[in-house]
Amino acid sequence: MSSFMNMTCPNVTCLHPEQNQIFVGVYSVVFIFGLTLNLTALVVFFRNSKSSSHTTVYMIHLAFADILLVCTLPVRIYFHSVLGGLHLTVCKLSGLVMLSNMYSSIFLLTCISFDRCIAVCFPLSSLVREGRKKAWCVCLGIWILTIATSLPIYFTKKTKPGEHNMACFGGFPHYATEKAPLVSTLIMGFGIPLFIMILSSWGLIQAISKSTAVQTSDLIDSARIKRMIITNLTIFLFCFLPYHIMLLILHFKKCTCTLLTAYRYSLMVACLNAMLDPVVYYFTTETFRKKMDVESVRKIWPMNSHSSDGNARSRAPFTT
Known part of the structure; x- marks a missing residue:
C-alpha cells in the first residue's frame, strides 16, 4: 500500500523558490569548505606519511570519499x-x-572508531x-561494497514519462524506500x-577512565580525548540519523510535499558530514592537529616561520 501511495507523490509543486535558495546556499558552503578542508587534510597526511598510523589509512580514504561527494554538489547547486x-x-x-560515498563515509568513520578502540583497549595483543x-x-x-550496493538504485529502475526534468533531484526516492532495500x-x-x-566509544571512555597511566600522566589529556569521542559520535548522529529516519517515514506514510521537503533537508544535512569530517581528523590525529596549529601561527606571525615544532612533538598526548 505504501508503494502505491508513493507513486502519486507530487514533484514539481514541492520545489519552492525560497527552499531552493537554502539548498543552493548550503550546498555551496559544503562544497567550498568540504573540498578545501579535505584537500588540506590529504596534504597533511601524505606529508607525514612516515609517522602515520593505521587509523590514518582510514582517514585518507575518508577524505577521498568526502571529496568525491562534494564534487557532486555543483550538479545539485545548478539544479x-x-x-x-x-x-x-x-x-x-x-x-x-553521492550515495556510495555517503555510505563509504559511514563505514570508514565506523572503522576509525573501532580501530582506535581496539588499539587502546588491547595494546599488547599481537592479533590486534x-x-x-x-x-x-x-x-x-568498503569501496567495493558501497559501489556494488548503490548501483541498483540508479540502474534497475526505468525512467517514467515526464520524469526527465523535475525527477532529477525533486522526485520521490522510490527504490530506497522499498522494503528490501530499506x-x-x-x-x-x-x-x-x-x-x-557506540560500543567503541563506550569502550574507549571506559579504558581511559580506568587507566592509571592516563589519569596520572601530565602528557595525556583524558578530558580532551573524551571530548573527541563524544564529538565524533555527535557528528555521526547529527548528519546521518535524520536521513535514515526520513527513509523509514516515507516508507510508511503517504507522500506529501512536507515529507518530501523534510527528506531533501535530511539529505542536505547528511552532506554536511563531508565538511565536518575534518573535525574528526583534527581531534584524532595529533600530527594533523599540530600541523594545522603551526601553519595558522605562521600565517599570523611570519617572523616565526622558521621556528620548529619538534619540541611540541615530544609531548604528544594519548593518540592512536
Missing part, C-alpha cells in the same frame, strides 16, 4: 538554481556517486596488531555501524 535543465543520466550518476595492518584491505572492501540500508548501512560506534 536548484535553475530548477532543472539536467539530463536524467547526469542526475543518476551524480546521485550514485596484525589485524590493524589490514586497513588497506578493509578500505578496498531494511538492508537501515540495518547494514546505518544500524550496525551506529552500534559499533
Whole structure:
C-alpha cells in the first residue's frame, strides 16, 4: 500500500523558490569548505606519511570519499538554481556517486572508531596488531561494497514519462524506500555501524577512565580525548540519523510535499558530514592537529616561520 501511495507523490509543486535558495546556499558552503578542508587534510597526511598510523589509512580514504561527494554538489547547486535543465543520466550518476560515498563515509568513520578502540583497549595483543595492518584491505572492501550496493538504485529502475526534468533531484526516492532495500540500508548501512560506534566509544571512555597511566600522566589529556569521542559520535548522529529516519517515514506514510521537503533537508544535512569530517581528523590525529596549529601561527606571525615544532612533538598526548 505504501508503494502505491508513493507513486502519486507530487514533484514539481514541492520545489519552492525560497527552499531552493537554502539548498543552493548550503550546498555551496559544503562544497567550498568540504573540498578545501579535505584537500588540506590529504596534504597533511601524505606529508607525514612516515609517522602515520593505521587509523590514518582510514582517514585518507575518508577524505577521498568526502571529496568525491562534494564534487557532486555543483550538479545539485545548478539544479536548484535553475530548477532543472539536467539530463536524467547526469542526475543518476551524480546521485550514485553521492550515495556510495555517503555510505563509504559511514563505514570508514565506523572503522576509525573501532580501530582506535581496539588499539587502546588491547595494546599488547599481537592479533590486534596484525589485524590493524589490514586497513588497506578493509578500505578496498568498503569501496567495493558501497559501489556494488548503490548501483541498483540508479540502474534497475526505468525512467517514467515526464520524469526527465523535475525527477532529477525533486522526485520521490522510490527504490530506497522499498522494503528490501530499506531494511538492508537501515540495518547494514546505518544500524550496525551506529552500534559499533557506540560500543567503541563506550569502550574507549571506559579504558581511559580506568587507566592509571592516563589519569596520572601530565602528557595525556583524558578530558580532551573524551571530548573527541563524544564529538565524533555527535557528528555521526547529527548528519546521518535524520536521513535514515526520513527513509523509514516515507516508507510508511503517504507522500506529501512536507515529507518530501523534510527528506531533501535530511539529505542536505547528511552532506554536511563531508565538511565536518575534518573535525574528526583534527581531534584524532595529533600530527594533523599540530600541523594545522603551526601553519595558522605562521600565517599570523611570519617572523616565526622558521621556528620548529619538534619540541611540541615530544609531548604528544594519548593518540592512536
